[in-house]
Amino acid sequence: MAKFIIDNIEYEIPEGTRLDVICEKAGVPFSCNSGVCGTCQINILEGQDNLGELNQEEKDLAMDRTHRLGCQCVIVGGVVKASF
Ligand code: FES
Numbered sequence: 001m002a003k004f005i006i007d008n009i010e011y012e013i014p015e016g017t018r019l020d021v022i023c024e025k026a027g028v029p030f031s032c033n034s035g036v037c038g039t040c041q042i043n044i045l046e047g048q049d050n051l052g053e054l055n056q057e058e059k060d061l062a063m064d065r066t067h068r069l070g071c072q073c074v075i076v077g078g079v080v081k082a083s084f
Contacts, residue, residue, distance in 0.1 A: 002050065003079045006042070015077045023070030028084045033071050035061070040070035047080035 004011045004019060006026040013022060023040060024030055031039040035057025044051065048065040052074040063069060070084075 050078035
């Protein structure tokens with residue numbers, strides 16, 4: 001299991017899980033759900049390397065290792081701390 005902490009609330013989730021459902025639960029606003037609008041941007045405070053590689057949608061919106069799209073990124077293991 002991996003641990004995703006967003007705004008100080010901890011979630012235990014299986015490795016390989018996309019963060020959209022957890023981010024939505026935590027209150028991150030969503031709109032398109034397909035990596036186009038940028039509404040779901042989250043700030044990665046710790047554990048950048050525990051997320052999968054940036055996908056094309058994230059690159060198109062100029063995301064980087066510390067700014068990711070909640071509807072696109074996947075946790076691969078360990079602990080990730082984020083805010084929005
Ligand atoms: S909800 Fe639009 S980019 Fe994530």
